[in-house]
Amino acid sequence: MAIAGRTKQEVVSEYRCAEILSAARTVFATKGFADATVDDIAAAAGIAKGTIYLYFSSKRDIYLAALKQGLTELQERTRVSMAAATGIRAKLRAFVRTRLEYAETNRDFIRIYHSEFGNLTNAAACHGEFQQLYLKQAKTLETVLQNSVTTGELPSLRVDFAAFFIYDMVKGVMMQRLLEWSTGTMEEDIELLSQLMWKGLGAL
Amino acid sequence: MAIAGRTKQEVVSEYRCAEILSAARTVFATKGFADATVDDIAAAAGIAKGTIYLYFSSKRDIYLAALKQGLTELQERTRVSMAAATGIRAKLRAFVRTRLEYAETNRDFIRIYHSEFGNLTNAAACHGEFQQLYLKQAKTLETVLQNSVTTGELPSLRVDFAAFFIYDMVKGVMMQRLLEWSTGTMEEDIELLSQLMWKGLGAL
DNA sequence: CAATCAAATGACTCCTCAGTCATTTTATGG
DNA sequence: CCATAAAATGACTGAGGAGTCATTTGATTG
Structure with a gap:
């Protein structure tokens, strides 16, 4: 009974998972x-608590799945837009733009993202699983920077340090915008952040 | 019975508070x-749980007190070292140095700091009390930047944006160092961060 | 030393919530 | 239409922990 390689069962199951993850987010x-309870998620999804445990094995499992899903999408978009840009400066601008735009339209995910990646220091709670996800993210950017160093487009520098530096700046602006603390439009913030990243405070 | 304006009772009470806060940190x-329990804190302080409630009204109260204490000290040191430096560039370097040094010797506090200020987006949980503390911090830096703009030392720019930008960069490096992800010495990181902050990636 | 007061204690209560599972509802297909 | 299987349900259980308070310990003073 498989159509397009997927049974009906699989389709329904995927739909339920997506429903639950959306509510969970x-x-x-x-x-x-x-502070979130599994009952909250069940209520938000309009299903019974028991049903959730047919698709996920624990509260943490739901959380991790929601986080991974968003992270994968964000990372993929970032990768594609950077690949499409020519030259390291354009690539960095693409990085900034893609992520700020994603943050604007996926506020729930970004809140979760921040609550995890703003606080990686609490290793005890998560056995480093989030640290690994974070490092994987940073790796992509690090590779791009390294390539630019190799071609001589960027001078030799500690690319690991620079990658975190860029991540943190963008993360900070995401948060500012999420909290509506930023006084500028998104275009202005993209521009200003790109400028600061490239030229620093001294050259403005 | 007051000696130096403090009764014995007050001295003992302060000592107990300090003991509890240290354990709590x-x-x-x-x-x-x-995941921390009040029993954990009591055990770490070597006192009974009931005693804690003689000095603090709730778990959250302890947390907030510990956070505020560290924050006040960090902020005061930052303010003093910046005031002692001449010129905006030196002030910013002082900012970076003071904070990275403080992070190195107050790791427990910095972990708490990050778990709060990495995640201000979860406003529901804390009625914005942490957001206020954060904004107060940023204000000091913003004032320094504004003064430099007024004297013409810095060009006109959105000082609020720049203040957050600087905070987030330093916060990021603090975290890198705390997790021992940084491959450099503290001096190297101070230097590199100051350079990046001032000149950006393009001018390295 | 006895009486009084303050400080400390930890067993206890009460409540929340993650995860379970016997029961009910819905889908399948003969 | 019935039999059987799959999916969904939500009342229930057990664990854990915040905050309380009757009791104990220790200090103070006449």
């Missing part, structure tokens, strides 16, 4: 991991 | 707010 974004 | 840093 909203709830986790609003309450944070600790 | 360690526990919160290790387990995070949600």
Whole structure:
């Protein structure tokens, strides 16, 4: 009974998972991991709690799945837009733009993203699983920087340091915008951030 | 019975508070707010749980007190060292140095700091009390930047944006160093960060 | 030393919530 | 239409932990 390589069962199952993850994102974004309850998620998804445990094995499992899903999408978009840009400066601008735009349209995910990646220091709670996800993210950017160093487009520098530096700047602006602390439009913030990243405060 | 304006009672009370806060810092840093128990803190302080409630009204109260204490000290040191430096560039370098040095010797506090200020987006949980503390921090730096703009030392720019930008960069490096992800010495990181902040990636 | 007061204690209560599972509902296909 | 299997349900359980308070310990003073 498989159509296009997927049974009906699989399709329904995927749909349920997506439903649950979508509800979970909203709830986790609003309450944070600790204060969110599985009942909250069930209510938001309009299903019974027991059903959730047919698709996920624990509260943490749901959380991790929601985080991974968003992270994969964000990372893929970032990768594609950077690959499409020519020259390191354009690539960095693409990095900034893609991520700020994604943040604007995926606020719930970004809240979860920040609550995890703003706080990687609490290793005890998560056995480093989030640290690994973070490092994987940084790796992509690091590779791009390294290539530019190799071609001589960038001078030799500690690319690992620079990669984190860039991540943190963009992460900070995402948060500013999410909290509506930024006084500028997104275009202005993209421009200003790109300038600061490239030229620093001294050359403005 | 007051000696130097303080009764014995007050001295003992302050000592107990300090004891509890010190234990709390360690526990919160290790387990995070949600996973830390008041029993953990009591055990770490070598006192009974009931005693803690003679000095603090709730778990959150302890947390907030520990955070505020560290924050006040960090902020004061930052303010003093910046005031002692001449010129905006030296002030910024002082900012970076003071904070990285403080992070090196107050790791427990910095863990707590990051778990809060990495995640300000979860406003529901804390009624914005942490957001206020953060904004107060940023204000000091913003004032320094504004003064430099007024004297013409810096060109006109969105000082609020720049202040966050600087905070986030330093915060990021603090985290890198805390997790021992940084491959450089502290001096190297101070130097590199100051350079990047001032000149950006393009001018290295 | 006895009486009084303050400080400390930890067993206890109460509540929340993750995860379970016997029961009910819905889908399948003969 | 019935039999059987699969999916969904939500009342229930057990664990864990915040905050309380009757009791104990220790200090103070006449």
